[in-house]
Amino acid sequence: MPNLFAELPATAAVDEQFREILQRPGLRIERIVSTGQSSPPDFWYDQPQGEWVLVVQGEAKLRFADEAEARHLRAGDYVDIPPHCRHRVEWTPAGQITIWLAVHYD
Template identity: 60%
Template structure:
C-alpha cells in the first residue's frame, strides 16, 4: 500500500501512474504521476463527478473547454473542475515527474 506521495515516481516515460489512495462512497482520492504525457489530440475529459486537483511536484498545462488560455499549474497550484466541465491536459513536465493529487467527488 502506498503510504508516501513521493515514492515510486519512476514510471516508464510512455505511461502515467494512477494510484487510488482512498475510496469511499461518493469520494475517491488518487495520486497521478505524469512524465511528459498529455491528452491525445482532440480528446476531452467529461466526467460525471467533480474533481479538485493540486500539483505537488513538477508542472502541467490544463485547459478547460471555452477558456481562451490554459492553466499552468506549478507546485501548490490547485483547481476545481465541476462535473461535466470538459478539460484536457495540454502538457506535463518531461524534466521531472509531475505529481498530482486528485479528489473526485459526487456533487
C-alpha cells in the same frame, strides 16, 4: 504506498501512473504521476463527478474547453473542476516528474 513520493517511475515512463489512495462512497482520492504525457489531440475529459486537483510537484498546463488558453499550474496550485466541465492536460514537462493529487467527489 504510505507516502506520495514513494514508488515514483523513471522520468521517461511511457504512461502516466495512477494510484488510488482512498475510496469511499462518493469520494475517490488518487495520485497521478506524469512524466511528459498529455491528453490525446482533440480529447476532452467530461466526467460525471467533480474533481479537485493539486499539483504537488512539477508543473502542467490544464486546458478547459470554455477558456481561450491553458492554465499553467505549478507546485501548490489547485483547481476545482465541476462535473461535466470539459478539460484536458495540454502539457507536462518531459524529463520531469509531475505529481498530482486528485480528489473525485459526487
